[in-house]
Amino acid sequence: MPLDSIEQTYRSESRRVLATLIRLLGDFDLAEEALQDAFAAAVERWPTEGVPANPRAWLISTGRYKAIDGLRRRARFDGSLVSIAERLGDGITPAHEVNDETVEDDQLRLIFTCCHPALPPDAQIALTLREICGLTTEEIARAFLAPAPTVAQRIVRAKAKIKAAKIPYQVPARADLPERLAAVLHVIYLVFNEGYSASSGTSLTRHDLSAEAIRLGRLLVELLQEPEAMGLLALMLLHESRREARTTADGELVLLDGQDRSAWNREQIAEGVELVERAMRSRQIGPYTLQAAIAAVHAEAPSPEATDWAEIVGLYDVLLRADPSPVIELNRAAAVAMRDGPEAGLAIIDEILARGELADYNLAHSARAELYRRLGRTVEAIGAYRRALELTQQEPQRRFIQRRVRELA
Amino acid sequence: MKYLCLIYENEKNWESLPPAESEAIMNEYFAFTEEIRKNGKYVAGEALQPTATATTVRVRNGKVSTTDGPFAETKEQLGGFYMIEAKDLNDAIQVAAKIPSARMGSIEVRPIIDFSQEAAKREQAAGATA
The missing domain is CATH 1.10.150 (DNA polymerase; domain 1)
Incomplete structure (x- = not known):
């Protein structure tokens, strides 16, 4: 052997x-x-x-x-x-x-224990990657750019709390499941995003994090068959399908409308779309499913122009009711701009900024800049790009904005 | 396993409540206490006088210093507690969520150290090294 x-x-x-x-x-x-x-x-x-x-x-x-x-x-x-x-x-x-059934239950117990809301959020993530994904402390530290002793301590403290406060090793009761599941999905999505949109660290470790998140999402869908778990898995797959297309060979950022759609991973799109449809059929449609549905509309469009923007705006309207947030309002504004023209989008963004929300959010300013650029209002566009640049720490994003400013100036 | 549920809320809220409302909340408290007495989760519970009645005592270099307060600088103050017996943290969280003040303020749930077990461990450790 x-x-x-x-x-x-x-x-x-x-x-x-x-x-x-x-x-x-x-x-x-x-x-x-x-x-x-x-x-x-x-x-x-x-x-x-x-x-x-x-x-x-x-x-x-x-x-x-x-x-x-x-x-x-x-x-x-x-x-x-x-x-x-x-x-x-x-x-x-x-x-x-x-038997297989009790082993599956144990995996669920482990997931819900690692993502127990009584544990600090960063410890939930570290514990999940350590215990469920089997990553070493060093691997987790590298992926999150944290010193290994810090991560190790987070894990030790979390385990000590599980013991001292007696956090039970169990799948929550039906009544508590939606809330507890939301916490688990949140942890998985954070892991995914860390691997998807973070700019620093080697791309390899980052990609591994996204792959781990997708693996966790799959496991959860297999074990629980909850619509929002399907929604999250779909959302991650649909984002992941664009990974190759969203950066150039030398690591530059490419926005959705400039991406080479033939480089999108069709297999992941097909799986994602199928999951969205399954989740939608359940009639318990939550925020992850709605975001996945929006990503699916993009994924199925042959070009930015041929995208069903009306459908996307409609989905954002439902999403805003389910999960009101200024960031979603901002995304909706970008879709409105595609449907009704840049002025319509600008009006909504200015209204959000006037409320004081997102005033320090770089993507709000770069979205505004983008719309001014499309209108040919160069001075306003450059001003908004500069404001976005002040607020951006991610290197590829900074380079992207600087490139745009150079093109306009 | 024992947990202490510390009840934090803005004590000024109580002062501004119309009598009928504060009476309604007190009745909720009586009903809650009765419920956890009946299901065996109650160990102890008391309500505290407002922080204006509090005194802070410190001993430094053998000298006792007594001061007024602590004053209500934070938004929420300790107003009372329940000691409960619960199966585990999830169980304790369910009980804590039913404390009426959880809706207005917040409940801090702290596990109690079981000193009988700790002592046994220490004795054994001492025996092993002796």
């Missing part, structure tokens, strides 16, 4: 095994230790004894046995562990009863 097939088992099974071990052992650290011990045992025994019929069940029961054994040995020095070792030793589902 070659070792690389154990490695393959590790990649495909370790997160599932961990999720179940956390439930069986009631402790994150103990479960991680048990997971490593179980795979160490596999490396030792599988090459001679052969791969067990059900590797997952074997790993779970081996990990659990090793953890209890370890606790019993330590209990000789630490009396408080005696009761834990005893409790874990009996009255618990034997590992051979660990």
Whole structure:
């Protein structure tokens, strides 16, 4: 039995095994230790004894046995562990009863625990990437441009809070599900956006984050079949489908209307559109589904001119009712400008800015600049671009704006 | 597992409430307390006099200093508490959400340290190293 097939088992099974071990052992650290011990045992025994019929069940029961054994040995020095070792030793589902369904439930339990609203937001993200995606602390730190010790501490503190405050390892009750699911979807979307729109760091790690977010979204759709989970997955796939087209070879930003649509990933678009339709049919249509529907209209349009802008404005109207926000108003204004002309869009943006909202939001000023540019009002356009530039930290965006200003001047 | 639910709200709100409304809220509190007594979650609970009645005591270099306050500089002040018995944090959050002041102010939910377990651990650790 070659070792690389154990490695393959590790990649495909370790997160599932961990999720179940956390439930069986009631402790994150103990479960991680048990997971490593179980795979160490596999490396030792599988090459001679052969791969067990059900590797997952074997790993779970081996990990659990090793953890209890370890606790019993330590209990000789630490009396408080005696009761834990005893409790874990009996009255618990034997590992051979660990069927696929309970393993799936455990994965859901893990997701909802890592994204528990009682944990600080950055810890939710770090814990999710660490425990569910299996990223190392160093990988998470690199992706979020944070020092590794900071990320490690976030994770340690989050685990300590889970234990001390007794955050339960469970899928929330039906009544709490919508709110708790929203928190999970938010974490996944943050991970995705970090990989999609952040400008710094190597593109490779960033892309990995988006891929992890999509993987998590898929897992959630498989496990829960909730319309908003489908909506989020669709939204991520539809954004991801444009990844190649939204930057030039030398890393310059290309806006939607300038993108080479033949470079869009048709497979991801097809999957995204199918998911949007499924979510829409549920009649429980939430903000992610609506945003995905808007992205789907773009994805299916052969050119910017041939886009159904009326449909997009209509979807934004529904989205604004479901989830009022000035950023969505701004996006709607851009769609109105495409449907009714730049003046109509400008009027809406100026009204948003007059309310004081988004006054420091760079995209509001660059959208305004863009519309002035289309109207041929160069002075106003340059002024608005300059304001946007003052507020932009992302390098490709800065270069994009500077290029526009140069073209106009 | 025990949790302390600390009730924070703007105490000035109470002063400005018409009597009928504050009476209605008090009745809600009585009903809530009765409910958690019945379902076994109640351990203790009290309401506090306003912060104007508070005194802060410090001992520095062996000298006791007593001052008025703390004053209501923050928007919300500690106004009372419930100690509850809950299965886990989700359970405790559900109880805390039913405290009437959760709608006006906020409830801080803090797990209580179980010193009997902590002490046992320490004794064992001491025994192991001895």
